[in-house]
Amino acid sequence: MAEMISMPKLGFDMQEGVLVRWVKNEGENVNKGDVLAEIETDKATVEVESSASGVVRKLLVEAGSVVPVGDPIAVVGSADEKIDDAPTKVVEPPAEKKTDDTSGPELKTEEGQARKEQSEAKAAEPPAPPAQPAVIATAQTAAPAQEGPIKASPLAKKVARDNNVDLSRVQGTGPGGRVVRKDVEAALSGAQSASVGRQPVSTPMPVPVSAEDQAIPLTKLRQAIARRMVESTTSVPHFYVTHEYKIDALMTMRKQINEYLPENEKLSVNDFIIKAAALTLREFPNLNSSFAGDKVIRHGSVNVGVAVAVEGGLLTVVNRNTDQQPLRALSADVKRMVAGAREGKVKPGDIEGSTFSISNLGMFDVENFAAIINPPEAGIIAVGSARQVPVVENGEVKIGWRMKATISVDHRVSDGAEAAQFMQKLAEFLENPVRMLV
């Protein structure tokens, strides 16, 4: 039976997508999971996978067309099957993920070659993990910034106003994605994760200081980051714990391992930190969690998000089941996603579902910094540079490798002592890196 492939809904408020390019042509064989086309949402270019195996019998839209979410784009069936204009079965690509607290799985990464070159140049240098900025703005929990006014009925707006519901977080089910009353009511009853009860943050009007002032319109990515960071800092009470790690052994081991690895597969310091954090999180389930009003959700998987600097902003790529992955596989996965992010092409699955994040500015010679939590995660680790510093050992001053890291924690979920213990436990892995290999 032929299956119809539809334009997937890849974001919380995605209403249409541009079919940029067909990867498969009519008549080509396709397996379930193969990339069928590239589509551009208002935030990113994303690959759409086929949800069916067979032959691409019909491409229903031309490259370049704007297609509303849910409209059929292609028919996949067997080679000899008769295809009529209205196939019976409509299947949405698996890209869509409908959970309460996730939304747009992708952010526009735009054209980010500069960073890429930078990280490539640094790849050979021992202490330089990939560039990781301080804040993380993924779309995984944000309803991405909307173009123009929010589509909502006047009644929906009134109900939202009366109940302090942020309409930009409410998914509209009316025509064209319009938010109608029942959507706001659903949000109020908790069926949607609208941020309720939060007053809009006022933005002071900037005063012009010279004729040379320039107004730079926000990109969508910038808008999303701005909103997410305001949301995080205004709704999540942060506290910070800094720890210094002794990483001589790690540096030595990394050097040894990398001698056996080809140039493009060499492990970064950050790979070790990701792995160590994931293993530590397994022992601290309370930090691998999300605050949910009257409860804390402890996540069953440890999925570590890694902040990636891209042109004009950043986003977080997500390594899944990080605690169970060998370092080399983890490293390859992150490298692939980082490259994709910088080229403006990410798969929805690459940027959604993280349960904890790591931001690393080590490559910029940063001693230490603190990051903003990426809601609804409960914590984020900000990693500074690995540096050779004078250290005192057995009463003697020596040269040693040290690296500082600061964890930011949602105080609603956890407290200082637990965070400090976590950072101590992390040391057991970072300072005895062989533990990460077994």
Add this chain to the structure above:
Amino acid sequence: MAKITMREAISQALMEEMDRDPAVFILGEEVGVWGGTYAVTKGFYDKYGPDRVMDTPIAENAIIGAAIGAAMVGQRPVAELMTINFAFSAMDYIVNQAPKLHYMFGGQFKVPLVIRAVGGGGRQLGATHSQTPDAIFAHFPGLKVVSPGTPEDAKGLLKTAIRSDDPVLFIEHATMYQVRGEVPDGEYLIPIGKSKVQREGKDVTIVTYAKGLELSLKAAEELAKGGIEAEIVDLRTLRPLDMEPVLESFKKTNRAIVVEEGWKSYGVGSEVASRIYEQAFDYVDAPVLRVAQKEVPLPYNRTLEQSALPQVPDIVAAVKEVLK
């Protein structure tokens, strides 16, 4: 309560008012000896004689002009226009004289005139004889425009119209004379300028009048089978327009369509929708949709004529659309 036709209801109203007030008289084409093109005044000529049931020449201008003059000097004429399409021949009198004389002469004159006009399409009378131009007349302040959808309302409203000191255009739908409905026994009046809920429902508001009421009631039955309860508000009077029951209903349902037989552009639906937006903006959960006649001169061919006029499935579809 007796169950009578719209024709009988209108006829009863005329007769009761003529019996009550000797100043009431009827004039129009074929209203006398022949008993009216739609047989509304059958028997009137024999009962009241040629002075009170006057056959006129085929000259609408003269009919309305004479009626205005008689009204200004204290009579209560009921002028019949065989079809509202002929009202255009008397346009100056209907919209430029009758509604304005009271104002132009400092209140010295009243014009207690009723113009009964037969409107609507669906009888294969061709483009020039099948129009529903109600909105045109409702545009002019000073002229009351009434168009009932049930025998009960027709009788009660016509009696009130005859007693009104202002000119009233009373529009009867050509295909509704056979519609039967219960009418209260004895004398009763229904005020002009009061809309009425003709069917209660909670899911969507259908605003309509005249023929639209008949169609909307059928549509509501069909919708009810699918679990959609439509509330139907019958405007009954287009000017002065009573929005109270409409707004009250809309505040409950938050969704509305307007059903009218006239063309959509610049029509009754546009007016009602606009007032909803103005007066109940914060209750709007979906755009108000208009079901109306296709924007063509009405075809003669029966199939084409029916497809150009609003029908029950159009109403059902509009309701479903507005409930999306």
